[in-house]
Amino acid sequence: MKILRQLWNQKGLDAAVENVPEDRYGFRNIAENISRSILSLPQEASNVIGIEGAWGSGKTSLLNLILKSLFSTRMDTRMYCMFPHG
Incomplete structure (x- = not known):
């Protein structure tokens, strides 16, 4: 169990992607498309x-x-996370 926990906690097995070169999920194009969609939202209201x-x-x-x-x-x-990390 100790070895499994050590492997699980290593960066790469459970760490989130921070930069495009680390994108192991192939989300780059999806993220760019979502960003463009966000930028096209009306600025007059909160989204x-x-x-x-x-x-x-x-x-x-x-x-x-x-x-x-x-x-x-x-x-x-701005990003708000509803769940505490820790």
């Missing part, structure tokens, strides 16, 4: 976007890639 999926399906990785794309446009972007 909320959610990502839903099973544990380990890459939600955080996709979100990180979307945020990287949005940050590159200098758009005012």
